[in-house]
C-alpha cells in the first residue's frame with residue numbers, strides 16, 4: 001500500500017465478526033474515514049428533503065433497511081465528498097446487498113483505481129456468531145461503539161465515547177439470531193460473491209483475539 005494514493009478498504013463479515021471494531025482500530029491507525037451505511041444515511045437525511053429521502057426516513061423509523069437504489073446513490077455521493085479530504089475510506093459492512101454491491105463497488109474501483117482497493121472477509125463460524133451476539137452491547141447513538149458485556153458494561157451504561165447509552169442490539173432469542181443468519185446468507189453473501197468475481201478478497205480468521213485480527217489486516221495491507 002502506498003501512501004500517496006487514496007485508498008478504499010471494504011470489510012465484510014457476519015454480524016458480531018468484529019468488523020466494526022476492526023474498522024475503528026484500522027481508522028485510528030491509518031487515519032482513514034470509518035464509513036457505515038446507517039450513520040452516513042442518517043447524516044444524508046438531515047441535509048436532503050427530496051421525496052426519495054423522505055421515504056427512507058419512514059423506512060428507518062419502522063426498523064427497515066434503506067432502499068438499495070437510494071442507499072447506493074447516497075454511498076457514492078458521500079464517498080465523493082469524504083474522499084476530497086480523507087486519505088482513504090474504510091467501508092464497514094457496506095455494500096450490504098447484491099444490488100448495492102453492483103451499483104457501488106465498480107464505481108469505487110473506477111474512481112480510485114483497482115490497485116487502491118482492498119477487500120477483507122472477517123470470518124467467524126455460525127456458532128461463534130451466536131455466542132458473541134448474546135454478549136454484545138451497542139451504543140444507541142453511534143453503532144460504531146460496540147462493547148462486550150462485563151462488570152463495567154451493562155445495558156444502560158453510558159457509552160464511554162460520551163454520546164449514547166449501551167444496549168443489547170440483538171434480542172437474545174432464537175428468531176432474531178436465525179433472521180440475522182439468514183440475512184447474512186441471503187443478502188450479504190451474494191454481495192461478497194459478486195465482489196469476489198471482480199477483486200481479490202482476503203479472508204481473515206475472525207475468531208482470533210482482536211489484536212491478532214488487526215495484525216493480519218495490517219500485514220495484508222503491507223503496512
Ligand SMILES: [Zn+2]
Pocket residue numbers: 139140141142145159160161162163164165
Ligand atoms: Zn457511543
